[in-house]
Amino acid sequence: MSELEIDKIGLKVGLEIHQQLDTKKKLFCNCKSVENTEYTGKFTRKLRASKSELGKIDPAALFESSKSKTMVYYENQNSNCLVEKDEEPPHNLDIKAKEIVLLVSSALNSKIFSEIHVMRKTVIDGSNTSGFQRTMLVAQGGNIEVKGIKVGVQSICLEEDAAKLIKDENDYRFFSLDRLGVPLIEIALEPVSCNPKMVKEIALSLGRLLRVTKKVARGIGTIRQDVNVSIDSGGIVEIKGVQQLEQLEKIIEYEAKRQYGLKLISEKINSISRKDIDQKDDVFLITNLLQNCNSKIIKKSLENGDVIKAIKVEKFAGLFGFEPYSGIRLGKEIGQLVRFFGIGGVFHSDELPNYGIENNNIQNIRKYLELEEDDAFLIITGKNPALEHAINSIINRIKDAKNGPLAETRAATSNDETIFLRPRPGPSRMYPETDIPTIKVSKDELEVAKSNIPKSWDESILEIKNKYKINQQLSEQIFDSEYFDLFEKNCNNNKNSPNFIASVLCSTIVNLQRNGLDSSLLKHEEISNTFDLLNSDKISKESVEIIFEQIMSGKAVSASEAVKNASIRNMSEDELNEILDMIILNNSDKIQQDGIRSLTSLMGIAMKQVRGQTSGNLVNTLLLRKINKLLEK
Numbered sequence: 001m002s003e004l005e006i007d008k009i010g011l012k013v014g015l016e017i018h019q020q021l022d023t024k025k026k027l028f029c030n031c032k033s034v035e036n037t038e039y040t041g042k043f044t045r046k047l048r049a050s051k052s053e054l055g056k057i058d059p060a061a062l063f064e065s066s067k068s069k070t071m072v073y074y075e076n077q078n079s080n081c082l083v084e085k086d087e088e089p090p091h092n093l094d095i096k097a098k099e100i101v102l103l104v105s106s107a108l109n110s111k112i113f114s115e116i117h118v119m120r121k122t123v124i125d126g127s128n129t130s131g132f133q134r135t136m137l138v139a140q141g142g143n144i145e146v147k148g149i150k151v152g153v154q155s156i157c158l159e160e161d162a163a164k165l166i167k168d169e170n171d172y173r174f175f176s177l178d179r180l181g182v183p184l185i186e187i188a189l190e191p192v193s194c195n196p197k198m199v200k201e202i203a204l205s206l207g208r209l210l211r212v213t214k215k216v217a218r219g220i221g222t223i224r225q226d227v228n229v230s231i232d233s234g235g236i237v238e239i240k241g242v243q244q245l246e247q248l249e250k251i252i253e254y255e256a257k258r259q260y261g262l263k264l265i266s267e268k269i270n271s272i273s274r275k276d277i278d279q280k281d282d283v284f285l286i287t288n289l290l291q292n293c294n295s296k297i298i299k300k301s302l303e304n305g306d307v308i309k310a311i312k313v314e315k316f317a318g319l320f321g322f323e324p325y326s327g328i329r330l331g332k333e334i335g336q337l338v339r340f341f342g343i344g345g346v347f348h349s350d351e352l353p354n355y356g357i358e359n360n361n362i363q364n365i366r367k368y369l370e371l372e373e374d375d376a377f378l379i380i381t382g383k384n385p386a387l388e389h390a391i392n393s394i395i396n397r398i399k400d401a402k403n404g405p406l407a408e409t410r411a412a413t414s415n416d417e418t419i420f421l422r423p424r425p426g427p428s429r430m431y432p433e434t435d436i437p438t439i440k441v442s443k444d445e446l447e448v449a450k451s452n453i454p455k456s457w458d459e460s461i462l463e464i465k466n467k468y469k470i471n472q473q474l475s476e477q478i479f480d481s482e483y484f485d486l487f488e489k490n491c492n493n494n495k496n497s498p499n500f501i502a503s504v505l506c507s508t509i510v511n512l513q514r515n516g517l518d519s520s521l522l523k524h525e526e527i528s529n530t531f532d533l534l535n536s537d538k539i540s541k542e543s544v545e546i547i548f549e550q551i552m553s554g555k556a557v558s559a560s561e562a563v564k565n566a567s568i569r570n571m572s573e574d575e576l577n578e579i580l581d582m583i584i585l586n587n588s589d590k591i592q593q594d595g596i597r598s599l600t601s602l603m604g605i606a607m608k609q610v611r612g613q614t615s616g617n618l619v620n621t622l623l624l625r626k627i628n629k630l631l632e633k
Contacts, residue, residue: 010232014191020217026181028090097183110142127162135159152190235407250416259405261328295356316376321350468498517552
């Protein structure tokens with residue numbers, strides 16, 4: 001198994017950035033985007049694929065419709081109204097959102113259209129209650145320069161964000177309407193032929209251009225990168241939902257390896273003379289053959305009354321399990337495909353015997369299917385009609401395997417891989433919105449947008465350095481973080497130095513994250529409340545990390561609760577002196593022996609006793625003074 005030479009496979013990558021706009025309201029109503037933990041109501045919907053005005057059904061919509069899911073929506077009057085429920089026509093377009101997208105388009109030197117037409121984009125995965133997303137093309141063309149290279153802009157759109165998926169289980173999908181309708185800007189860049197590291201630089205530069213406007217939302221989930229990846233002679237694969245910039249490079253590397261691996265698999269398939277699978281002749285009912293099977297999955301399927309079928313695949317032995325690169329195999333692709341149909345299990349002959357399916361089971365199946373030595377088979381269990389949909393999908397996927405990597409939509413996973421999501425949408429997906437008239441763009445609006453193009457990222461960083469007297473690295477870190485607005489707010493209302501506040505927001509929170517704690521639990525309001533406690537001398541600087549640790553671990557929901565839980569208080573200097581005197585007394589022999597070097601170990605002892613109750617600098621100063629005094633005696 002050779003290592004992939006990524007620069008020799010014709011890799012092309014196109015970025016799409018989706019960024020929430022900071023308008024304080026939704027795109028077509030006056031509701032605010034408020035994240036709720038409790039909901040005042042819920043309702044259900046069944047969404048189905050329908051023909052477009054040209055009489056065609058979009059393939060992505062048809063795929064989602066075949067899953068027969070029921071959508072459950074949770075609502076709260078704090079963040080949604082009848083518009084989000086699709087029970088009232090959309091209101092007028094939010095003017096501020098329009099101004100921001102014109103500003104960004106101008107900053108990218110894009111050609112802005114004099115008329116904006118609102119379109120409906122068919123989406124029936126449940127993320128929109130209406131079965132479509134409203135989107136509008138605002139500008140085309142332009143470029144962004146990254147490290148001396150000009151990257152072209154394909155299009156700039158203004159659109160609604162989707163509902164937030166809470167969970168997906170069995171035949172139901174659960175969504176919250178908090179986020180539905182929040183204004184998004186979508187910027188699609190021209191595909192580039194470069195290494196994954198450069199793509200990350202492009203995404204970083206585009207994100208920074210958006211942030212210097214100071215008109216976009218900050219925080220986890222407010223910006224998402226979709227990435228289109230292809231190799232020579234392969235289809236374009238769209239990867240959805242890359243939320244972290246650090247993940248982007250690894251996702252592209254994995255997808256390049258997956259696609260080239262599938263190309264090598266296709267070459268191996270094409271080297272064999274064989275006939276395609278026939279739905280009538282090559283699919284067999286084998287429920288009775290596995291009545292005594294020891295597989296837990298098969299047993300559970302039989303208990304549930306599921307049907308078990310086998311698919312005969314001529315001259316395919318070894319091809320399901322063939323791995324040109326680690327983890328890249330056709331069997332894995334098929335396993336990902338059928339999970340969308342709620343299938344209890346799918347096995348292929350290259351991985352058997354295994355999972356409780358033993359040699360005698362395999363021999364019985366091979367005999368019943370009349371297989372030759374070089375033939376393969378798959379076992380699949382489930383209930384109709386989902387089972388039939390899954391079998392059709394498997395047969396089509398095996399037929400298409402000879403063509404190499406397919407054009408499809410995939411999702412980024414937490415372990416930096418990608419997983420099948422649905423087929424690529426077609427042109428029949430878009431149609432005009434009939435409830436909203438054409439939106440005009442005036443010359444005055446264009447002039448205002450051009451005159452307000454913000455400073456460059458470099459100029460913005462220099463301004464931060466000069467204003468807050470912090471170094472280049474910290475200036476970049478705080479500006480790129482989700483906490484920049486919080487940083488500026490607390491610098492203006494806090495007696496602590498900007499350097500300390502930036503370090504807490506950039507380093508302390510990140511270090512706690514690396515230890516497995518959840519930063520999403522730490523709300524901006526509670527960060528400000530913690531700084532307020534510090535500002536009023538109710539806690540010490542060392543207490544800040546303890547409070548954040550309490551909240552990010554779920555032990556407390558507020559700064560005040562964390563203070564109570566951890567028994568945090570500001571110790572008086574007299575109390576501290578008493579504790580330090582006792583430490584000096586108990587360790588006098590060590591001090592006489594090690595001299596001033598004993599300070600390090602005594603600091604550790606002291607901080608264990610007073611952590612979160614006083615300043616470490618004060619402890620150090622007093623200890624050093626007491627050690628010197630003892631040594632002088």
